[in-house]
Amino acid sequence: MSKQNPLRPSATFPLEVLAEIHRSADQGIYEIRGFGTKRSLPNFDDLLFLGASMSRYPLEGYREKCATDVTLGTRFAEKPIELKIPITIAGMSFGSLGANAKEALGRAATGMGTSTTTGDGGMTEEERQSSKTLVYQVLPSRYGLNPDDVRRADALEIVVGQGAKPGGGGMLLGQKITERVAQMRDLPEGIDQRSACRHPDWTGPDDLEIKIQELREITDWQIPIYIKIGATRVGYDVALSVKAGADVIVLDGMQGGTAATQDVFIEQVGIPTLPALRMAVDALKDLGMHRKVQLIVSGGIRTGADIAKALAMGADAVSIGSAAMVALGCNKPVYLEDYQALGTEPGYCHHCHTGRCPVGITTQDPELEARLMPEAGARLLRNYLTTLTLEVQTLARACGKSHVLNLEPEDMVALTIEAAAMARIPLAGTDWIPGA
Amino acid sequence: MTQFDLARDSVRALNQRLHESPEGRWLVLHPDGRHCIAAGVDAPVEIGVQGHVGYYCAGMNKQAHITIKGSAGPGVAENMMSGSVRVKGNVSHCAGASAHGGLLIVEGDASARCGISLKGSDIVVAGSVGHMSAFMAQTGRLVICGDAGDFLGDSIYEAVIYVAGKIGELGADCVEKEMTPQHRQSLADLLSASGVEADPGSFRRYGSARKLYNFNIDHASDY
Numbered sequence: 001m002s003k004q005n006p007l008r009p010s011a012t013f014p015l016e017v018l019a020e021i022h023r024s025a026d027q028g029i030y031e032i033r034g035f036g037t038k039r040s041l042p043n044f045d046d047l048l049f050l051g052a053s054m055s056r057y058p059l060e061g062y063r064e065k066c067a068t069d070v071t072l073g074t075r076f077a078e079k080p081i082e083l084k085i086p087i088t089i090a091g092m093s094f095g096s097l098g099a100n101a102k103e104a105l106g107r108a109a110t111g112m113g114t115s116t117t118t119g120d121g122g123m124t125e126e127e128r129q130s131s132k133t134l135v136y137q138v139l140p141s142r143y144g145l146n147p148d149d150v151r152r153a154d155a156l157e158i159v160v161g162q163g164a165k166p167g168g169g170g171m172l173l174g175q176k177i178t179e180r181v182a183q184m185r186d187l188p189e190g191i192d193q194r195s196a197c198r199h200p201d202w203t204g205p206d207d208l209e210i211k212i213q214e215l216r217e218i219t220d221w222q223i224p225i226y227i228k229i230g231a232t233r234v235g236y237d238v239a240l241s242v243k244a245g246a247d248v249i250v251l252d253g254m255q256g257g258t259a260a261t262q263d264v265f266i267e268q269v270g271i272p273t274l275p276a277l278r279m280a281v282d283a284l285k286d287l288g289m290h291r292k293v294q295l296i297v298s299g300g301i302r303t304g305a306d307i308a309k310a311l312a313m314g315a316d317a318v319s320i321g322s323a324a325m326v327a328l329g330c331n332k333p334v335y336l337e338d339y340q341a342l343g344t345e346p347g348y349c350h351h352c353h354t355g356r357c358p359v360g361i362t363t364q365d366p367e368l369e370a371r372l373m374p375e376a377g378a379r380l381l382r383n384y385l386t387t388l389t390l391e392v393q394t395l396a397r398a399c400g401k402s403h404v405l406n407l408e409p410e411d412m413v414a415l416t417i418e419a420a421a422m423a424r425i426p427l428a429g430t431d432w433i434p435g436a
Numbered sequence: 437m438t439q440f441d442l443a444r445d446s447v448r449a450l451n452q453r454l455h456e457s458p459e460g461r462w463l464v465l466h467p468d469g470r471h472c473i474a475a476g477v478d479a480p481v482e483i484g485v486q487g488h489v490g491y492y493c494a495g496m497n498k499q500a501h502i503t504i505k506g507s508a509g510p511g512v513a514e515n516m517m518s519g520s521v522r523v524k525g526n527v528s529h530c531a532g533a534s535a536h537g538g539l540l541i542v543e544g545d546a547s548a549r550c551g552i553s554l555k556g557s558d559i560v561v562a563g564s565v566g567h568m569s570a571f572m573a574q575t576g577r578l579v580i581c582g583d584a585g586d587f588l589g590d591s592i593y594e595a596v597i598y599v600a601g602k603i604g605e606l607g608a609d610c611v612e613k614e615m616t617p618q619h620r621q622s623l624a625d626l627l628s629a630s631g632v633e634a635d636p637g638s639f640r641r642y643g644s645a646r647k648l649y650n651f652n653i654d655h656a657s658d659y
Contacts, residue, residue, distance in 0.1 A: 029651065142534040142553055146517060147476055147496040174650050186536070186555040186574045187593060191649040194591075196572060200552040201511035201533040207491070210471050214492040214511075217451045218476030 031263040032171065034096075034352025034362065036164055036300070036322055037255055041272040044306040046419030047412045048428065051398045059397040066393040067403040070317050072294045073155060073224020073247040076216070080247075081133060081155055081224055083317065084113025085389050086404060087307060090252075090298050090321035091137045091157065091228070093119030095172050095181040095193075096259030096352065098369040099126050101361045104328060104377030106130030111378065112385045117157060117319075120170045120195055122184045123149040130374070135226065138215070140169060141195035143185040147218060155248070156215055157226040158199075158208070160237070163256025163299040166230025166270045170195030171260045176355040178364040205240040212245045226250050231276030231299065232269075238283035241293075248294045250319060251280050255300025257322035259362060260353035273299040273310075275422035281314030290314060304391020311392070312407035313423060327384035328377045329359040335371070441465040447472055454481070458500075467493075469509065474502055480519070494521045497538065513540045516557055529566065532559045535576070541630045548585065551578040554595050560630040570597050571607065579626060581634045589642055593649075597642040598623050600634060611645040 009015065020031065052058035059066060073080040089109050094102050096119065103126040109116040115133035118124075122144015123136055136153030138145060150156065161167065172181075172193040182189040202211045212225050227241040228250035241249050253273025258266065277297050284290040297310050298319035307318050322330075333346040338358035342351045352362035360371030396404045399411045413428040414420035420427040421434035440450050443466035450464065450473065458479030463486060467473055471490035474483050477500040485493070488506035498517040507525030516535040523531075526544035533549070535557035542550075545563035554573035564582030571587070573595035583601035590607025596619075597610075606612075624636040 142515060142555070145515060145534070146536065147478060147498055147515070150496070151476075188649070191593075192651055196553065200549070200571075201492070201514045201530040207510070210491045211511075214472045214475050214495045217448065217472045218496055220452060220455060221448075 032173070032260055032353055033263055033266070033350045034257070034259050034261075035350035036257040037266050038350075039267055041255060041300075042274050042416065042418045042422055043255070043272060043300055044274065044309040046274070046415045047309050047423060047425060048415060049305075049308070049312075049395055049399060049411055050413060052400050056400045058400050059402060061394065061397055064397065065402060066397050068389055068393065070294075070405065072296070072317065073226075075224075075247045075293055076221065076245065077155075077224040077247055078220075078222045079154075079224075081115060081135075083115060083133070085385065086311060086315075086317035086392075087112075087385055087388055088114050088135075088296060088317055088319045089116035089324055090256075090319040091117035091119040091135070091159070092321055092325075093121040093170075093172075093259070094124045094127070094184070095119075095121040095176060095364070096362055098360065098363050098372070099124060100369050100372050100374050101325075101328060101377065102127045103130045103374035104372065104381060105324060106134070107374055107378035108324075108381035108385065109133070111382045112389075114385070115154065120172075121181065122146075123153070124184075126374075128152065137228075139195065140197060140199045141185075142200065143187075143195070150215070150218055153219075153223060155224040155226060156219070157228050157250060158212070158215075159228045160199075160208075160241075161228070161230030161232070161252070162258065163230045163252030163254050163270055163273070164258035165261045165265045166232045166254075167197060168261065168265050168269075169197035171353075173260060173353050173355070176353075176364050181364060205244050208240075208244040216245075224248055226296070228252060230254075230256070231271045231273065234271070234276045234279035235283045238280045239287060242284070242287055242289050246293055248296060249280065249284075250296045250298065251276055252319075253277070253297070253299025256298055257325070258352075272422070273297060273301075274419060277310060277313050277315060278423050284314075291316065304388045305395060307388060308392045308395040308404065308407060309412065311404055312411050313409060313425075316405065324381055324384070325361055327381045328361050328372060329380070330357075330361055332359055334359065338368075437461045437463055439463045439465060442467055442470055442473075451475060451477075454479075454483070467506070471509070474500070477502075477519075488525070497521060507544065513538070513557075516540065526563070532557055535559070539630060541632065543632070545582065551576070551595070554578065558626055558630075560626060560632050562632045562634075564601065567604065568607070570595055570610075573597075577622075577626060579623065579630075579632075579639070581632060589644075591648060592642075592644045594644065598639040599642065600638045600640075603642075606642065609645050609648045610642055613641045613643050615639065615641045 070086045106127045110132040117135040135155045139159045174190045224247035226248040227246040229237045231253045254270030294316040296317045297315040335358040357363040414425045461482045467487045469490045475495040478498040480499045483502045485504045490509040492511045494513045496515045500519045503522045508527045510528040513521040514533040516538045518537045520539040522541045529547040531550045532540040534553040536555045540559045542561045546565045548566035550565045550569040552571045554576040556576045560579040567585035570589045574593040580599045584603045586604035587607035589610030
């Protein structure tokens, strides 16, 4: 290559696009992978807090109290969920995750006074025992769903959609369907398990309202019922969830993670968490239900700043999935040869679907799973959750708030026109909210 | 026998009593199409429902033996674990959806998606079933004494379907299989247990071709 004639890459066909076309031509099938979207999207980094000033009085950092407790499910349930921190652990299935990882999530959540969530595949004894507050998902597949577990859950979460694949069902490739996973799902070992994208016994919001009534009857109206939606037509979906009788709405933006989904689904379907959250809060306010039906937002939450901004926009809590796995060791630079065997390296790994997770999280292989012992993993996640909580409190105090739920939109400005339009937060240095 | 009149009291009150004091025999009067009647019962009680019911009657039933002397709305006996549910009339769509155990008997006809996502229950339909019945059925048996609508057994796993009448069209990966003497005996026992009179020799057996169990590009058009 001469200096006078440098190689010129194509903007239309960059290296990763060329590689994907070559792979498609070789294999004749779409790429299936884990993790979540890798494209750049408007997100909470595009917002900033203003902090206190002459007209706002800050709280003293290490002396004045800034509460973090939150109550979820106050609308109909006899026993709402009381959490010490507004950060919950998202639903991740046993099957996609190993039993040790599920137990670690439960132990950490319990230690921090928050909840964890089951996933497609049912409730394991390990996670029930390790989780003081456990949300039991009711998914289209209904794998492992049974009335005993329904009644020993602390809340139910009807999963309508997931941010990584709204409109799509679950997928667990055959290499992860071990004897125990197969038994829990009433399926043969080793087959590709394709969960349905629609529930088997209801087809729309009117049916869902009766379905929720059934679940309340079975649980004697004791526990909250959440509805989880993937971020798409958020305004309609939130209104219909309220109408159907949800106590809590879980809104999962397109940055939400997955254990195995088609890449085209992950990258091309849904809307980012930032506009989705604003649309959900608008819908709740229009109905007079903001703070009455609680809102949990998920999808790309990584830092205390993300959480503080979500709360300031009107969420009651957040949920973390991918970030919790990263805290457990996902993509950590250890066991490098195993990353290489997968054709990847730390920082780039999205091979949850293979069952060969180098750090023992998304695997059913006993040898790999032994790399993540529940107590050690729980310690890591507790530390991370503690850090997140401290960060949220730091920002809330700086804005003069004695409770993190007192954060509000006017505490923030937007850095970009896109974020200003999506979040309906004024562009920094202006009063301008595009589209408002 | 405990009588409970839904013209005087609520479904909530009925279910609360069935959950707290589940003993003996019950007769539920005036159901009048109400939803979620006898949902979540977990005891070996006998419950008679004197009329038509709405959605999700006997949902997640465990141990109870429930007889509906009328027709049932969508999702009757959904996710049943054990016990039995007998419907003297017809049933709407998604009867026995995702049911794990027990026996559902429909003396009339069943609408679409009967036995969808079936996970181990037995369902015997004396009449005919609608389209997409046994869709993604995993284990268990669906017996259809009449005809079956289109796409029967679409994407079926290890569940077994017996049909005496005509089939509109089989669903993806669902094929006819040999009716062995063991299958005929198994079917005869199930018909006997359900109290439905039919000649086991008149049935054909259907199940999974297992071509879609692991993705194969040569089968892409089957999906």
